[in-house]
Amino acid sequence: MNQSLNPHIALKIQQQIRLAEDDLVIYIEEALDNSDYLKTGKEKLEESQFRNLVQVADTTESPEVVKNFLCYQVGRDKKWGTNKNSLAAKIIKDIDSRLKEKARKIADISDDIDFKPILMELIRRYLGYGYRYLKYLNAIQDKKIELIGTPRSK
Incomplete structure (x- = not known):
């Protein structure tokens, strides 16, 4: 965020x-x-792949760089999905709309x-929470744990 912001306004932004x-x-x-991302066997999205996305978000001030990296990942393999119901498509849509x-x-x-630094902070948090949740979902799929909550439905 802009370092020259009034401290009261900066605090209010952080609260929001x-x-x-x-x-x-x-x-x-x-x-x-x-999304249709969670697949069996070698097609499953691993936490390390999601962590790489989080790291890209942590090293840029550009939402477009984050979305570009996601498109790159989709082009590399099918683990992020390849259609409109893919995880990559849903993340890009959330960035462009909700966030x-x-x-x-x-x-x-x-x-x-400027809303762009705020958007990047929201993207970073959103992806960080996604990394945590993916770890949980993969542990369920790998039968390391049982479901402790009901996944949200459509």
């Missing part, structure tokens, strides 16, 4: 980002639960706030 966390968790869990809308609403706190 924290208030958005429940929605971010829900969005990424819905994307994972409702962007939330970032704009948060940026409306003040006229001189």
